[in-house]
Amino acid sequence: MSRRQGTNCGATRLRRRHRPGDPMRRFDALPAPLRxxxxxxxxxxxxxxxxxxxxxxxxxxxxxEEALARLDRAERALLARDTAD
Structure with a gap:
């Protein structure tokens, strides 16, 4: 897995979505590599x-590894969209 620079502080111009329920419980249920x-x-x-x-x-x-690479690509696309404005 590659190291990404920056912080996960939530500073973004993208629209936020509220999801009901306990986010930590859903996070804990994810596969370890995804977490x-x-x-x-x-x-x-x-x-x-x-x-x-x-x-x-x-x-x-x-x-x-392919799933993680796909997530990396999705993240790069979102970051590009966030900074394009």
């Missing part, structure tokens, strides 16, 4: 959105 990726993410991710990407890759027979 580690989220802990190092440049911006906060919801457990639901990150898990959706994870499951999509894994359902197609993708490896853990």
């Amino acid at each position: 580690r990726w989220l802990a190092e993410a440049a911006r906060p991710w919801s457990p639901a959105s990150s898990l959706a990407i994870w499951r999509k890759v894994r359902a197609r027979g993708g490896t853990v």
Whole structure:
């Protein structure tokens, strides 16, 4: 897994979404590699959105590394969109 610089402080111009329920319980239920990726993410991710990407890759027979690479690409796209304004 690659190291990303910056902090996960939540400073973003992207729209925030409220999700009901206990976010820590959902986070704790995630696979360990996905939890580690989220802990190092440049911006906060919801457990639901990150898990959706994870499951999509894994359902197609993708490896853990492929799922993490897909999350990296999604994060880069979001960061580009956030700074494009």
